Amino acid sequence: MKKIIAQKEIDVNExxxxxxxNQWSKEIGEALAAENDITMTDRHWEVxxxxxxxxxxxxxxxxxxxxxxxxxxxKEFYSLFPGGPLKKSTLIAGIPKPKSCI
Amino acid sequence: xxxxxxxxxxxxGTMMANHLTKxxxxxxxxxxxxDQHETHYYQPGFLFLPFDIxxxxxxxxxxxxFIPKSVEYIQKKIELIQPEANCVQLEGGEQVNxxxxxxxxxxxxxxxEIEGMDGPMWHKNIFDFYTYEGAKALRDKLxxxxxxxxxxHVTEMPIKCPVAPLEFAFLADSYFKNKGMRDKVEITYVTxxxxxxxxxxxxxxxxxxxxxxxxxxxxxxxxxxxxxENNKIIDYADVEVEYDLLVTVPTNMGDxxxxxxGIGDDLNFVSTNKGSLQSKEYxxxxxxxxxxxxxxxxxxSVAHFEAEILTENILRYIKGEQLEEAFDGHAxxxxxxxxxxxxxxxxxxxxxxxxxxxxxxxxxxxxxxxESKANHLGKLAFRWVYWNMLxxxxxxxxxxxxxxxxxxKLETVNT
Ligand SMILES: Cc1cc2nc3c(=O)[nH]c(=O)nc-3n(C[C@H](O)[C@H](O)[C@H](O)COP(=O)(O)OP(=O)(O)OC[C@H]3O[C@@H](n4cnc5c(N)ncnc54)[C@H](O)[C@@H]3O)c2cc1C
Numbered sequence: 356m357k358k359i360i361a362q363k364e365i366d367v368n369e370x371x372x373x374x375x376x377n378q379w380s381k382e383i384g385e386a387l388a389a390e391n392d393i394t395m396t397d398r399h400w401e402v403x404x405x406x407x408x409x410x411x412x413x414x415x416x417x418x419x420x421x422x423x424x425x426x427x428x429x430k431e432f433y434s435l436f437p438g439g440p441l442k443k444s445t446l447i448a449g450i451p452k453p454k455s456c457i
Numbered sequence: 458x459x460x461x462x463x464x465x466x467x468x469x470g471t472m473m474a475n476h477l478t479k480x481x482x483x484x485x486x487x488x489x490x491x492d493q494h495e496t497h498y499y500q501p502g503f504l505f506l507p508f509d510i511x512x513x514x515x516x517x518x519x520x521x522x523f524i525p526k527s528v529e530y531i532q533k534k535i536e537l538i539q540p541e542a543n544c545v546q547l548e549g550g551e552q553v554n555x556x557x558x559x560x561x562x563x564x565x566x567x568x569x570e571i572e573g574m575d576g577p578m579w580h581k582n583i584f585d586f587y588t589y590e591g592a593k594a595l596r597d598k599l600x601x602x603x604x605x606x607x608x609x610h611v612t613e614m615p616i617k618c619p620v621a622p623l624e625f626a627f628l629a630d631s632y633f634k635n636k637g638m639r640d641k642v643e644i645t646y647v648t649x650x651x652x653x654x655x656x657x658x659x660x661x662x663x664x665x666x667x668x669x670x671x672x673x674x675x676x677x678x679x680x681x682x683x684x685x686e687n688n689k690i691i692d693y694a695d696v697e698v699e700y701d702l703l704v705t706v707p708t709n710m711g712d713x714x715x716x717x718x719g720i721g722d723d724l725n726f727v728s729t730n731k732g733s734l735q736s737k738e739y740x741x742x743x744x745x746x747x748x749x750x751x752x753x754x755x756x757x758s759v760a761h762f763e764a765e766i767l768t769e770n771i772l773r774y775i776k777g778e779q780l781e782e783a784f785d786g787h788a789x790x791x792x793x794x795x796x797x798x799x800x801x802x803x804x805x806x807x808x809x810x811x812x813x814x815x816x817x818x819x820x821x822x823x824x825x826x827x828e829s830k831a832n833h834l835g836k837l838a839f840r841w842v843y844w845n846m847l848x849x850x851x852x853x854x855x856x857x858x859x860x861x862x863x864x865x866k867l868e869t870v871n872t
Contacts, residue, residue, distance in 0.1 A: 418649075418679050418693070419613060419723060429681070433693045439677055440693075454752075 361386040372445070372452055376410075379449030388447045395447075399435055402427060406448045416441060416453040459486050461771075462545060462555035464535055464714075466492035468500075468560035468848070469760040471523050471745030476768040478525040481775075489529040489553065489570070495520055497844055501757065502794065503592040504621055507599055508632045515840065517589065523848045535562070538718040540739040557741050557771065560727055562714060564617055564747040564755060566591075567583030568707035571612060573683035575707075583685065583703045586625060587617070589772035595704065599632070605701030610690060611648045612680055616709045617725075617747050617755035620802070622646070623653055623663060624793040625704060630670040631795035645673040647690070647698055652676060658809040659802050662826050666794055711748055726750035731806070732782025734767045735818070741774075743767060753786035753806060761847055762787045762858040787860040791836035799832035801825050805860045 356405050361382040361455065366374040371387075373379055378447050384403065405426045409416055421432050436443040445452055461477065463470045474490050481488065483545030497520030505511040524530050531553075537546040544554045568575035576584065584598065585591035602865045609626045616622075626646045633639040646653070646667060652660035653667060653674065667674055678692045690701045711725030720738070721727050728737040729749040736742035745767050746760040753759055763784055764864060768782045793799045802810035803825055846853055 417613075423723060429679070429693045437694070 360390075363437060370446075370452065373449040376449050384447050384449065387449075391443055393436060393443065393447070398427075399447075402432070403442055403448045406444060406450060410448070410450045416445065443449070459556040460554060461486055461488045461557045463488065463559045463561060463745075464538070464545065464552055465495055465561035465563055465712075465748070466490050466497065466520055466524060466530070467561060467563045467746065467759045468843075469563070469748075469764060470559070471497070471520070471848045472761065472850050473559055473561065473745065473762040473767065474524055474528045475848065476764055477771065478527050479850070480768060480772055483527060484766050487529065488527070489531060490524060491533060491535055491547065491553070492520065493532070493534040493606070495532055497523060497848075498589055499840060500587075501618070501843070503586050503589065503841060504624055504628070506589075506592040507586055507595040507625075509596060510599070510628075513593065513838075515843060516592075516824040518844065523844075532665055535712075535714045536717070538714060538720060540718075540720065540736075540742055541871075543741070550592060553779050555741075557774070558739075558743070559767075559771075560715075560736075560742065560744045561746050562712040562748045563571065564709045564711050564726070566707040567710045568705075570708040570710075571680055571683060574612075574705065575684050576683070576685050578683075579683040581684065582688070582701065583705065585705060585707055585806045587621075587706060589707075598702070602702060604633075604638055605643070605704050606699055607642055607644050607704065608690070608700035609644065609646050610678075610680070610698075610705040611650075611708060612708050613649055614763040615755060616706050618757075618790065619754055620654065620790055620792045622648075622704075625858060626672050627666065627670060627795040628793060630672060643673070644671070645675060645698060645700075647675040647678050649679050650676060656802075656804060656810050659804075662800065663792070666828075670795065709747075715748070721854075722750055730782070731786070732784050733780040735770070735774075735780060743771065743772050751784075751786065754790070756788055756790055757843065757847065758789045759787070763851075764850065765852075765858045783859070785859050787858060789856070791832060791839065793833065793836055794828050796828055799836045800827045800828050801832045801835065803860065808860065808862075814866050 356367050363383060365378045368374060385395055402420050405424060416431060421429055432440045441453055463473055470490055474488060479489055496517050499516045502516030504510045506516055521530055534548040535545060536548055544552055546552055566585055580594045584595040585596050607629060609622055611622050626644055629644055633642045653663040654660040675698055681691055681693045683690050689697045691697050711721050715721035715725040715727060726746055727744045729744040729751055730737055731751050734743055734745055736744055745763050747755040766783045773780055789803045791799050791801050804810045
């Protein structure tokens, strides 16, 4: 599916996740966050940086991983991205929704 | 003489001992297997023990009976694996050297990972059924329980046999109906996933069954702690679920020997090549069963498919040939749905659980993703197959290691 956001055209799946990370930019992240009623702060971006780093190293993301990340604790993760923090933060970061499981 | 050492005499280790003893030349290779327990448990039976469907004796046997005579069996705890030095340290200071190592130490529950879980109420009104002790204690509790809120809960993924907690909820529904007290029990299924199962296709079929059986569902629940004083579980979003009886599947982790040896990930699973089953770090180390970090289900059926492929690869390795990346993640499990019925799911790394027939395309007799009595009989027959064929490495007719794509409505997993 095509979607226009922040004056750019991006390709997304049915749940709105970017299909190609190369299309991602901070502006797009910001706009995706706004669609989810999240206003990005420096703290939010620190988390997004962490997610990008993990994604690049092909390390799976999980709540357990956040616990051990040293970046933030799970409570704060929930308060920054209320609802489903892993789902929302990866959407904003332009990376696939984590498959927590088999 | 060269040494092939197998760590763990559970489902996978026992199968490998049986396969390899037939294939390796006896004058060149000595096979040794180590396990801490003499008893071999039939873990799938732990699902039935709490409901008095199986007896204690049906789920355990003397494990040494299933180890071939030509294989040396050592009953000791494994303290340390030292892959750089090609040796393993056992309790009491014994050292075993190897030329080739197979790690088959499985996975166990780690209730201590969640605050309040294995506290004073553990096995009082908080139970697991993933261990023999847990399943037995829960059986005794259910025999006398007078009803209330039953919460069936999954802590975090991955867990072995990911359908087992759901089956537990279905069987609980039947159990209380048969006891004439279903109206006194409220059953709630609580999971960290978006739906009832890890694979969307199967989740749809299973969500429907939950509704039909009046089992409530709480999804996306990431538990933070158990408040055992007030009988509730609390998640990171401050959602609370109250219980009178909590049946939980705690975090599943690889054995602590993997952590001590520094060869695992956060959950003590060993990094493994998903096609060849060779360790990613050491070329003379292979990993099988629940001990791997592979993205497929942790199940006895998976270990069975892996064992055939690993046997071939070990023979190739010994001959200095290239390994084949033949394992496709094939998993196959019966899902007990209560009232004498079950459904069957079949999937691999790339295909979602599908509808169709199994094991013979177009004929069955088992039907995939549909409830039937034949499937239930299949599940019960699996116990016989397990003790008499699976552990001994006897091939099971019609069921191949690689998933058969005929007679199925296939759908590829979106990644
Ligand atoms: C409730 C339940 C229901 C299940 N239902 C099904 C089902 O219907 N179908 C299915 O296919 N699968 C099912 N399974 C899963 C199946 O039982 C496992 O996937 C299978 O047993 C894995 O085999 P394994 O050899 O890898 O590990 P295991 O069989 O667990 O064996 C590991 C062995 O290693 C030994 N070990 C570990 N660490 C050490 C150490 N440090 N020193 C000495 N020994 C050690 C242990 O004592 C154990 O004997 C179920 C599991 C449970 C718990």
